[in-house]
Amino acid sequence: MTKEHANWSPYDNNGGTCVAIAGADYCVIAADTRMSTGYSILTRDYSKICKLADKSFMASSGFQADVKALQKVLSSRHLIYQHQHNKQMSCPAMAQLLSNTLYYKRFFPYYAFNVLGGLDGEGKGCVFTYDAVGSYERVGYSAQGSGATLITPFLDNQLKSPSPLLLPAKDAVTPLSEAEAVDLVKTCFSSATERDIYTGDSVEIMIVNASGVRREVEQLRKD
Template sequence: MSCPAMAQLLSNTLYYKRFFPYYTFNILGGLDSDGKGCVYTYDAVGSYERVRYSAQGTGAGLIIPVLDNQLKSPSPLLLPAKDDVTPLSETEAIDLVKDVFASATERDIYTGDKVEIVVINASGIRQELMELRKD
């Protein structure tokens, strides 16, 4: 199943159960038919949008500004034209995820105690757990 098809299926599932028990805010990521990364963000009742990156939950208000600062180009008017999102290597992306969650954890009491990072690439699946709270 393609990622855009899965995005529609998740939207339908959330809308069908919009009051109970699936009142959740989701993020879906994968590859589209061109082999490019795609991220879909959802509201609680299933409306969705394809975006370049996203965050959900109580820490999202703290995480998104950091991601904007690190990933967006400073201006769409810069010449020569640049992609609107800075490409990152796998290591840089993982480090950025760790940094934004560590930062959000320090300021948001509802952000959890751990972050689970799952990397899926051609060599397989790798899972990494990072402790957030030390107190």
């Protein structure tokens, strides 16, 4: 193995950052649109958010070839589910499917770090965060990708989810209004763009609520 290959990381083939926030009746999923290899930007307009069902969206950072393969597997299994049950998967069901799919490949894992967000059966916002081999947790907010180490402390400071050890258990949803959550996401990406070369150009934001899905795009630094 050459020194060049020894230092290679799949993050060099994308990087980027994904963030999701769950509220009482909404979910915000966002990702930047920069795809890069090392110090070279391949495209400034690449969507890292995939619609898995009407109320379920997945944002992924990592090695984009693996991300695309994972998206195809999930789409095909969701199609089979729809034919068998004559309905779409709920977001919690999709979360379990994603966990099973990643765990099945644990010995040769997809190099993809995912955040799944949407609405559950009660209409509440839900966010599920994952590692590369399928371990997952329902949380009020999450960040993944090369900018996650910059954004997560900021989200902790602003939102601070209740401890899962508290009894009785408290809801994981954040207390912010939908507009406040969108503004917070924009602030997160503006901050991360200043210090992470793999995050930038623009941020794509999907807002899921009872009335449907809304898409917003906010411009970021391009250098």
